[in-house]
Amino acid sequence: MSVRSLTLLAAASALALSLAEAQAQSPIPRQGPSAGAIVAAKGGEEMRFVREDLWRAAALQQNVVGGDTLRTNAIGNLAILFADQTQIRVGRNSTLTVNDVAAGNAGTTELSLQSGNIWARAARGGTGVDVKTPAAVAAIRGTDWSLSVEGGRTSLIVLEGVVELTNSQGTVTVRQGEGAVVSIGQAPTKFVLTNSNDREQMLFYLSLRETFSSLSTTPLTGPGLRAERARIKALAPEARSAEDWLTLAEIAPSYDGRDVATQALAEARKRRLSTAQRARADMVEAALLGSQHRWSEAAALFAKAERGVDPKRRALASYGRYITQSLADPKRIYAEPAASANDAWGALAHAYVVAFKQDLNAAADVLKAAEKRFPNDARIAAAAATVAYTLNRRDDMRASIARAKALDPDDPEVIAADSSIRGDIDGEVNGAVESLRRALETAPGNAGLWNTLGLFESDRDRPIAAEEALRRAIAEDPWSPVAYANLAIFLLDQSRVEEAGALIDKALSLDPGFHVAYLARGRYLLQKGESAKGLEAILAGSAANPGLSQGLLLTALAYYQDGDDELAIQALDNADRLDPNDPVVSSVRTGIAIDQYQADQAVLAARETLRRYRQRGGDFTGIAVNKDGGSYPAQAYRFLNLNEWSRFYGDRVFDPFTASSYFDQSAVQRPRVFTQKPDVSTIETGVDTDMTALNLTIQGLFFDPLAVSGRIGRPDFIRRPFLDVEVGGAALRHNGRWGWGAEATAQGFSNEPLPTSFTLTASRAKANGRDLIDKEGADSGAFFVGMAPSASDRFLVFGAGANRDPALASISTPSSLLNATLDSTAMLGGAGWSHSFSDRNVLTGAVFGINALDRRYGEVAVVSPTNPNFIEGGTNWTRTRVEGAAASLSHMIGFGDVTLHYGLEAQRGRSTESNSGWGFTFNRVTSTYEKFVNIDDRTSTDFNASRLYADAFWRPFDWLEAQAGIERSTIExxxxxETMIAPRVGIAVSPFEGQWLRAAYRQDMLQPIAFTLAPVTTVGLAPNELPIGFGGETKTLALRWDAEWSPYVFTAVEYQRQEAEDLNIPVAYSVDTLGIGKARIERLAATANLWLTHGFGVFGTVGTVSSKIRSEEAPGADVPFIAGKFARAGVTFVHPSRLKLTFAGTFLSDITGNIEGRPIDDYWTADATLSWETPDRRLLFGLSVLNMFDEKYELALDARGPGRTFEASLKARF
Known part of the structure; x- marks a missing residue:
């Protein structure tokens, strides 16, 4: 399966949880095996190598070996990834000794915490971790936990898992949601946590670089700042004074961008400046230098400016100096400037510094106090909201953001904070995007706004707009790693791996400890096929920021794709615990459950995915807008063969711009109106693929051509290079004779030179019966190639060919003799290009071609109906070829709730037929041929056809959608x-939760080449496929009622009335067809799907069909080979041992076998199919039984249906 989005995006605000780079230095090579490595550092941390007395600076990527000691100072913080995948974060004023690290899957990692605090995450079922403190030893066996030591007192909090805290006085077992405390010489005691918050235990802090990015160089704020900027902008450049240019330079960095600020500063310095103005200019230049990470130069200029600016700006300059000095020399601790008690900006700057020196919890307390002291300052309220959002303190967050909006709703930073909350928490993504674009009209140079906009455009599936916004963020602030990392992950979603790799390198060069860049590198390596290195990078990113739910999600995917199922589930559990409302986590659970044959868990997880999407509210409230949430339930129910239930979710979330919507609709099991020969391959569904499904698949592939291939065994949730091959064979036992089958499939994907997917298939089957009716053979092959070089362009090429020798009945009676053979060969193919001008503006062009050849041989002899003394007969060879080509051009464009789809298609071809043979009349009395005729003729017919169509799809609300269109079809x-003007109209209404009513009317003309880019469904309803000839018309009225009564019961009722022209009804086991000029067919079916849990799904359908011939052949007669009454029921059982079993029974009655109305007896058949995969998915065994009770019945007059048939198959995967 595919998962739509597993995107890991960095926080967009100034409080992004990135880690400041440690002082640039190279790690020192170590002797002996590495126990782990430092993956993130604040700056100023130290380590002492084993058997050495020297303390040295802790460098990023420095290997740690057994016996090393690490310590942090008052502002220090370290993240360490150990070789056994244990992740440790060391807080400030802490000393940790690494005594020993477990090797492989054996042993125990032994640490000593002399003072301070640590947070850690260890793998379930892996090696243990023992942490020795002055008061006790904590024995950890796979868990999330935090430990602190203050003097002789040790405190433990368990976030997940089990820990034993032991000393000589006693032992306590501490489980999830509990804590324990112990002092030297006393027994440990346990307590229960209430409302525990994992994030508050993870030692989060704000980097000084991000603090610097929020530094202002002007005391102006709010409306006053914007008014002054507007005044200056209104002046012609030549009319601006030195003060105007200087003020613009101060304002520009967060509004117009650094380039504008640089230019304005240069203009100001061209003019005469006072001493105070020169100091202000120095402060602006210092800020610009700082934005380029030129910390030392910036610190010197801030110090110089600090002496000459006014008191309000002096606070800004002093904090600028303090921050840039700290970044220039992280090992040295500088004194924080003393801020005035009446200075709101000083209070805000102090909060930022506390966030860095201590953690976000302390910063939240500082901001809460500042909000009380400065109740009219929107900046403080917005910052408080953002910190509360990061710490998941929802009530505080909402109170602060409401205050900020009331104070200054137009401030860009307020809008940015509010948009993050609206989009991420409330699900109002569209509203957030509108607000951000409004803010960018005011502040087009604000890189943070562009970054946040890019994230939300991606969230609502607008890849082109998202890429434009993220690239603009980079352009506005090329020294920030955030947008580089976000854009890299976005490009990885599109398999643009090499482009992403360059951006990741840039992000890490700007901030070697940036957690999102680590995660992006891990994903990059996964998509390059380097799983071990990718997992290591992902774990390093998770250690650097363990509170990022989707970082844990990526960890889970890496583990699962590497075969570590238990660790993958642990990572998903941790992600769920950190963010219990993330629908992507539960959707991944759905995919894993399906892969693990855990059908019940798949359904539960899929429904949970949908619940979470809708719980977000806003744009995600309705089921119809949750195309991701809807597709997973569709797959989960389809796995249990609850196909109508699956269809409900797939149709309900249809989005004309999303590939998965087309794939869901193509998987719908549409009924067969006419009786056909049953086949082993259709036991589970009862139907085979029709042209509607093929067109939907191709239309979907033009939106996602890389979906042409997928892993054959274990799924890849993140696409990476692969080549999978599956070969199989089957033995068929029918009527005492053996047949066989063989097939091979190769699927692959490569990132280079362009993201390309391909699929190749080939098969051969042969049934060796005694009689012609039991002999048949088929050869087939197909290929699909899809490429997606960019977000805007997609290419698809495909082709298929098949050769069939179908089973045909021989007739041998006293009055007649008939033998026939048929060799049918068909080839088809197509190629196309789809281009997105914008995210909802798509042009698709394609060409299709067909070449079909039928070769028939027949010999017949019958007693003359007018004179029994004569026998009439002959032998005939017929060769029919149809070849043609078609071109299609389609354009779709969305305007709000409306999608317009229009296009033009044209095709041309030729049909040729040649007949040769002879006919005779034989006189039985004289034993002589009285008449002998040679047959030798050839006909050729050219055809031209066209289709011009326009369609509109409207979904103003979740509970209402409508579709209308018109098509002009011609065939010559x-x-x-012949020309037909064909209207189509449909409406769908959901009056109550789980109830969906649809009605549609449409007219269609069958063209010689049936491929099309035009809409083939109307509000999800498609006409039942009928065997009509070229140019034949069908008028269809369709009504459907879907009802989900509970999580366990679903029903559907569908009625279709079809007026059809030029029916060519195939006759089973014959080369002949029955031609009917006009007919009416009315079909009513009721279906129930039941999920019984315990891996059982039950399905059943009953219905009736009324048909009438309306042309001269037999006016009023029933249409042959349509069952007037039908029923099908079955049960599917899925077991985690990778076993799947389906039993199904089919009943058909009230069937006529010819136009004269000769009846065919009612019959029922029972079928079963069983499959089992080995745990490593290398082998797949199958056993199927068709007509297991060997029911005797007719498919056509005097032509029996298949008797009991067994098929045993084996597939091997490489």
Whole structure:
């Protein structure tokens, strides 16, 4: 399966949880095996190598070996990834000794915490971790936990898992949601946590670089700042004074961008400046230098400016100096400037510094106090909201953001904070995007706004707009790693791996400890096929920021794709615990459950995915807008063969711009109106693929051409290079004779030179019966190639060919003799290009071609109906070829709730037929041929056809959608022209939760080449496929009622009335067809799907069909080979041992076998199919039984249906 989005995006605000780079230095090579490595550092941390007395600076990527000691100072913080995948974060004023690290899957990692605090995450079922403190030893066996030591007192909090805290006085077992405390010489005691918050235990802090990015160089704020900027902008450049240019330079960095600020500063310095103005200019230049990470130069200029600016700006300059000095020399601790008690900006700057020196919890307390002291400052309220959002303190967050909006709703930073909350928490993504674009009209140079906009455009599936916004963020602030990392992950979603790799390198060069860049590198390596290195990078990113739910999600995917199922589930559990409302986590659970044959868990997880999407509210409230949430329930129910239930979710979330919507609709099991020969391959569904499904698949592939391939065994949730091959064979036992089958499939994907997917298939089957009716053979092959070089362009090429020798009945009676053979060969193919001008503006062009050849041989002899003394007969060879080509052009464009789809298609081809043979009349009395005729003729017919169509799809609300369109179809055969103006209209209404009513009417004309880019469904309803000839018309009225009564019961009722022209009804086991000029067919079916849990799904359908011939062949008669009454029921059982079993029974009655109305007896058949995969998915065994009770019945007059048939198959995967 595919998962739509597993995107890991960095926080967009100034409080992004990135880690400041440690002082640039190279790690020192170590002797002996590495126990782990430092993956993130604040700056100023130290380590002492084993058997050495020297303390040295802790460098990023420095290997740690057994016996090393690490310590942090008052502002220090370290993240360490150990070789056994244990992740440790060391807080400030802490000393940790690494005594020993477990090797492989054996042993125990032994640490000593002399003072301070640590947070850690260890793998379930892996090696243990023992942490020795002055008061006790904590024995950890796979868990999330935090430990602190203050003097002789040790405190433990368990976030997940089990820990034993032991000393000589006693032992306590501490489980999830509990804590324990112990002092030297006393027994440990346990307590229960209430409302525990994992994030508050993870030692989060704000980097100084991000603090610097929020530094202002002007005391102006709010409306006053914007008014002054507007005044200056209104002046012609030549009319601006030195003060105007200087003020613009101060304002520009967060509004117009650094380039504008640089230019304005240069203009100001061209003019005469006072001493105070020169100091202000120095402060602006210092800020610009700081934005380029030129910390030392910036610190010197801030110090110089600090002496000459006014008191309000002096606070800004002093904090600028303090921050840039700290970044220039992380090992040295500088004194924080003393801020005035009446200075709101000083209070905000102090909060930022506390966030860095201590953690976000302390910063939240500082901001809460500042909000009380400065109740009219929107900046403080917005910052408080953002910190509360990061710490998941929802009530505080909402109170602060409401205050900020009331104070200054137009401030860009307030809008940015509010948009993050609206989009991420409330699900109002569209509203957030509108607000951000409004803010960018005011502040087009604000890189943070562009970054946040890019994230939300991606969230609502607008890849082109998202890429434009993220690239603009980079352009506005090329020294920030955030947008580089976000854009890299976005490009990885599109398999643009090499482009992403360059961006990741840039992000890490700007901030070697940036957690999102680590995660992006891990994903990059996964998509390059380097799983071990990718997992290591992902774990390093998770250690650097363990509170990022989707970082844990990526960890889970890496583990699962590497075969570590238990660790994958642990990572998903941790992600769920950190963010219990993330729908992507539960959707991944759905995919894993399906892969693990855990059908019940798949359904539960899929429904949970949908619940979470809708719980977000806003744009995600309705089921119809949750195309991701809807597709997973569709797959989960389809796995249990609850196909109508699956269809409900797939149709309900249809989005004309999303590939998965087309794939869901193509998987719908549409009924067969006419009886057909049953086949082993259709036991589970009862139907085979029709042209509607093929067109939907191709239309979907033009939106996602890389979906042409997928892993054959274990799924890849993140696409990476692969080549999978599956070969199989089957033995068929029928009527005492053996047949066989063989097939091979190769699927692959490569990132280079362009993201390309491909699929190749080939098969051969042979049934060796005694009689012609039991002999048949088929050869087939197909290929699909899809490429997606960019977000805007997609290419698809495909082709298929098949050769069939179908089973045909021989007739041998006293009055007649008939033998026939048929060799049918068909080839088809197509190629196309789809281009997105914008995210909802798509042009698709394609060409299709067909070449079909039928070769028939027949011999017949019958007693003359007028004179029994004569026998009439003959032998005939017929060769029919149809070849043609079609071109299609389609354009779709969305305007709000409306999607317009229009296009033009044209095709041309030729049909040729040649007949040769002879006919005779034989006189039985004289034993002589009285008449002998040679047959030798050839006909050729050219055809031209066209289709011009326009369609509109409207979904103003979740509970209402409507679709209307018109099509002009023409077909010209020789000099015979036919034109049809075909309207189509449909409406769908959901009056109550789980109830969906649909009605549609449409007219269709069958064209010689049936491929099309035009809409083939109307509000999800498609006409039942009928065997009509070229140019034949069908008028269809369809009504459907879907009802989900509970999580366990679903029903559907569908009615279709079809007026059809030019029916060519195939006759089973015959080369002949029955031609009917006009007919009406009315079909009513009721279906129930039941989920019984315990891996059982039950399905059943009953219905009736009324048909009437309305042309001269037999007016009023029933249409042959349509069952007037039908029923099908079955049960599917899925077991985690990778076993799947389906039993199904089919009943058909009230069937006529010819136009004269000769009846065919009612019959029922029972079928079963069983499959089992080995745990490593290398082998797949199958056993199927068709007509297991060997029911005797007719498919056509005097032509029996298949008797009991067994098929045993084996597939091997490489």
């Amino acid at each position: 055969v020789e000099n015979n022209d």
